[in-house]
Amino acid sequence: MLVRDKMERKLIEGLAPQRLDIMDESGRHHGHAGANPEGESHFRIEIVSKAFEGKPQVARQRLVYSLLAEELRERVHALSLVTLTPDEVTKRN
Amino acid sequence: MSGNPVFDRIQQDLNENSVVLFMKGTPMFPQCGFSAAVVQILSDLGVKFKGIDVLVDPSLRDGIKQFTNWPTIPQLYVKGEFVGGCDIVREMAANGELKGLLKDKGLLS
Numbered sequence: 001m002l003v004r005d006k007m008e009r010k011l012i013e014g015l016a017p018q019r020l021d022i023m024d025e026s027g028r029h030h031g032h033a034g035a036n037p038e039g040e041s042h043f044r045i046e047i048v049s050k051a052f053e054g055k056p057q058v059a060r061q062r063l064v065y066s067l068l069a070e071e072l073r074e075r076v077h078a079l080s081l082v083t084l085t086p087d088e089v090t091k092r093n
Numbered sequence: 094m095s096g097n098p099v100f101d102r103i104q105q106d107l108n109e110n111s112v113v114l115f116m117k118g119t120p121m122f123p124q125c126g127f128s129a130a131v132v133q134i135l136s137d138l139g140v141k142f143k144g145i146d147v148l149v150d151p152s153l154r155d156g157i158k159q160f161t162n163w164p165t166i167p168q169l170y171v172k173g174e175f176v177g178g179c180d181i182v183r184e185m186a187a188n189g190e191l192k193g194l195l196k197d198k199g200l201l202s
Contacts, residue, residue, distance in 0.1 A: 057181045
């Protein structure tokens with residue numbers, strides 16, 4: 001199973017997100033320290049979930065990191081996160 | 094004293110410096126784009142900070158992740174409190190929160 005798909009499954013189970021975008025940006029870091037030649041080392045993930053309500057950004061990202069602890073330890077070298085609540089998305093638009 | 098020499102060293106750095114950035118490389122020569130981005134933000138604000146290169150010591154590189162309970166580097170601390178990693182610092186720089194925090198702590202006029 002692809003790392004991307006594993007992360008997607010865990011985030012859906014853990015956060016019931018309204019929106020979830022997982023972008024593999026490994027190609028942009030090719031040859032850079034920590035990049036895996038097989039790819040799937042650098043990701044950008046945007047999540048909109050009610051699970052983030054009432055939590056500061058540090059707590060939201062810790063929640064995501066805890067769900068993806070296995071992937072971060074074994075394969076994923078860099079994870080760029082955008083963690084928003086549905087209300088914050090409405091305000092932004 | 095925590096009984097863990099790496100944690101004690103981290104705590105000592107946090108006690109002795111108001112703004113500490115645990116990073117890959119040095120402020121002059123960052124070794125990672127995310128670390129470089131935070132150095133740039135702090136430099137643009139004109140705040141004095143201590144950059145600590147975690148690449149020179151594997152025990153520090155692992156230790157800071159456990160100390161903060163945060164799996165990635167860079168990590169920014171202000172007055173001993175963890176502020177965030179690159180994404181959070183970028184967001185706080187863009188919306189003015191970072192400047193506000195540094196002013197509140199008396200680190201920027």
